[in-house]
Amino acid sequence: MPALxxxxxxxxxxxxxxxxxxxxxxxxxxSGASLGAVRKIERGERNPSDAMLDAVxxxxxxxxxxxxxxxxxxxxxxxxxxxxxxxxxxxYDLPDDGPVRPLRELRxxxxxxxxxxxxxxxxxxxRKLPDLLAELARAYHAASGSERAEVAALLVRAYRSxxxxxxxxxxxxxxxxxxxxxxxxxxxxxxxxxxxxxAYVRTETFFAARAHAAGLxxxxxxxxxxxxxxxxxxxxxxxxxxxxxxxxxxxxxxACAAQVHLAEARALADHVTEDVYYxxxxxxxxxxxxxxxxxxxxxxxYVARALDVARAWKPPTxxxxxRRSGFYIELARAQLWSGQADHAxxxxxxxxxxxxxxxxxxxxxxxxxxxxxxxKRADSEALSNFAExxxxx
Numbered sequence: 001m002p003a004l005x006x007x008x009x010x011x012x013x014x015x016x017x018x019x020x021x022x023x024x025x026x027x028x029x030x031s032g033a034s035l036g037a038v039r040k041i042e043r044g045e046r047n048p049s050d051a052m053l054d055a056v057x058x059x060x061x062x063x064x065x066x067x068x069x070x071x072x073x074x075x076x077x078x079x080x081x082x083x084x085x086x087x088x089x090x091x092y093d094l095p096d097d098g099p100v101r102p103l104r105e106l107r108x109x110x111x112x113x114x115x116x117x118x119x120x121x122x123x124x125x126x127r128k129l130p131d132l133l134a135e136l137a138r139a140y141h142a143a144s145g146s147e148r149a150e151v152a153a154l155l156v157r158a159y160r161s162x163x164x165x166x167x168x169x170x171x172x173x174x175x176x177x178x179x180x181x182x183x184x185x186x187x188x189x190x191x192x193x194x195x196x197x198x199a200y201v202r203t204e205t206f207f208a209a210r211a212h213a214a215g216l217x218x219x220x221x222x223x224x225x226x227x228x229x230x231x232x233x234x235x236x237x238x239x240x241x242x243x244x245x246x247x248x249x250x251x252x253x254x255a256c257a258a259q260v261h262l263a264e265a266r267a268l269a270d271h272v273t274e275d276v277y278y279x280x281x282x283x284x285x286x287x288x289x290x291x292x293x294x295x296x297x298x299x300x301x302y303v304a305r306a307l308d309v310a311r312a313w314k315p316p317t318x319x320x321x322x323r324r325s326g327f328y329i330e331l332a333r334a335q336l337w338s339g340q341a342d343h344a345x346x347x348x349x350x351x352x353x354x355x356x357x358x359x360x361x362x363x364x365x366x367x368x369x370x371x372x373x374x375x376k377r378a379d380s381e382a383l384s385n386f387a388e389x390x391x392x393x
Contacts, residue, residue, distance in 0.1 A: 008210070012067050012367075013056060014042040018299060018337040019371055020060045030059035043253065044210055078357075081126035082171050085162055088130035092181060095137040103147060106139060110154040113161040114279055118320035120355035122165045129162045140185075152188035159185065160201055160279055164322075168361050172208040179205055196226045196237040197278040203244050212252035219245040229268060236277035239268035243282070243290045250297025258294050265290065274319070281320050289315060289327045296330045299337070306334035325355035329362050336368055341375050344368060345383060352386075359390070366392040 017027050024042070028035040032055055040046035048056065057064040101109075109132050116124045136158055140151045159182045166175040182198045199222030206215025222241055229235040242265035249257035265287050274283025288309060295306035310331050315324045332347035348369065351359040359365050369392035373383050386392075 009048065009053070009067055010042045010044045011210075013038075013048075013060075014299065015367065016057075016060050016062050016067070016371075017042075018303075020062075021339065022060065027056065027059055031055040076169075076361075078122050078126045078165060078169055081130075082166065082169065082174060084130045085126065085133075085166065086171075086174050086177075088133045089159075089162075089177065089181060091134075092137050093141075095134055095141060098134065098138055100135055100139045100142065103139070103150065106136060106151070106154055110136070110157045110161075114157055117161040117164045117279075118276065118281070118322055120322040120325065120358035122168065122357045122361075125161050125165045129158060129165075133158055133162065140188075149189050152185045153191060153194055155185040156182050156189065156194055156198065157279060160197075163201060163204070167204050167208070168358065170361075170363075172205075175208065176205045192225070192227050193233050193237045193278050196222060196241060197280055199225075200240050200244050200280055203248060206248060207251070210251075212248050213254075215248045216245055216252055216254065216257060219248065229271075232272045233277055235268050235272050236275075236280070236282040239265045239272070239287070240277070240280045240282045242268065243287060246290060246294045247297055250294045250302075253298070255298055255302070258298060262287070262291060262294055276320065281323050285315060285319055286323065288313060289319075289323060292327060292330050292334070296334050303334045303337050306331060307338060310334075321355040322358050325351040325358045326362075327351075328354070329359065329364055332368055333364055336371065341372055345372050345386070348372075348386065352389075365390050 013027075017024070020027075022030070024038045025035055027033075028038045031038075031052070033052060037046065037048075037052075038056075041048050041052075053067055054064050057067050100106075113125060113129060113132065116122075116128075133155075136151060136155050140148060140155060143151050159178045163175050163178040163182070166172075166178055179198075179202050182201060186195045186198045199219065203215050203219060206212060206218065219241055223238065223245070226238050226241060227234045229238050242261045246258045246261035246265060249255075249261060266284075269282065269284045269287045272283055274281070274285045276282075292306040292309050295302040295304075295309075315327050317324075328347045328351035332344040332351070335341075335344035335347060348359070348365060351365070369383070369387040369390055373380075373387045373392065376383075
């Protein structure tokens with residue numbers, strides 16, 4: 001009988017193995033599996049049988065149910081608004097009749113939505129974006145010439161803000177659809193830097209599908225097509241693609257490619273000031289945050305690098321809230337894997353103070369909060385309250 005498929009089971013096994021401070025060889029020995037089987041399961045290349053899952057869970061001292069299924073997040077008003085957002089993009093090519101504001105007002109509205117995204121204000125996006133997307137679609141089909149190109153660029157910006165909500169709240173099919181619409185509208189804007197930003201966002205679809213090697217290839221193709229780095233915007237566009245490539249290479253367990261792309265991003269960041277370029281924060285501080293992300297993605301011997309970065313540096317308050325909270329979420333994971341449970345809980349609380357919605361909806365936060373509660377290494381009441389807040393099981 002073939003093994004049942006439990007999506008993401010390999011990542012959950014790797015996570016709990018690191019919490020148990022076990023190597024892959026130790027897990028193989030303790031569970032009676034071969035080292036090759038453990039490696040393939042963690043990489044998602046093989047589905048374990050139920051008997052193997054039970055043996056692996058027993059070896060790590062966890063409930064087998066935690067390996068089989070991710071907990072379902074609690075519903076929020078944002079979840080409830082996702083169907084309205086989906087309906088708004090269904091008629092992108094045949095929008096309903098309605099009012100259209102002047103271009104300057106549409107520009108201001110799209111810019112405001114981009115600021116909400118960077119500040120992780122997802123409820124505002126979910127409430128306001130459906131009407132804006134419908135209005136921008138009407139404006140696009142009514143415009144011509146240079147005005148149509150600018151409206152296309154505004155559509156990309158607005159789709160990206162909507163995608164942030166869809167992706168982070170687990171609506172990955174809707175996110176992929178929004179990415180497709182970004183790729184449809186970007187050529188109409190005739191701006192190669194906008195196309196590079198869309199390639200950056202498209203990586204979400206590869207993360208969601210855990211197709212990390214394919215995502216790395218897509219980013220490397222985007223780097224080949226990106227303009228030469230002669231202006232600050234061009235430098236930032238290439239640097240952001242290298243940052244993204246470093247992280248997905250880490251998820252693909254390609255340490256060499258991860259370090260090469262991280263080094264390229266670091267070198268480019270030395271030539272620009274930290275800022276938001278085409279909707280993506282880039283500069284020396286963003287690259288440093290991605291050093292932590294790459295280290296956590298690679299795991300094993302690389303986690304110490306994440307802790308080294310955090311000992312010497314903290315993200316400045318001028319960075320977007322979403323990026324700063326992400327730093328502490330990933331740092332918490334590195335601390336937890338290193339046996340620093342109390343420090344991990346402190347990092348999660350910092351992430352919550354910076355960007356509550358981003359932190360609450362992050363699947364790693366729910367997973368790590370549940371683990372911390374079981375370990376009982378921090379104040380039990382505060383930890384229980386935190387775990388309930390983020391719907392950790």
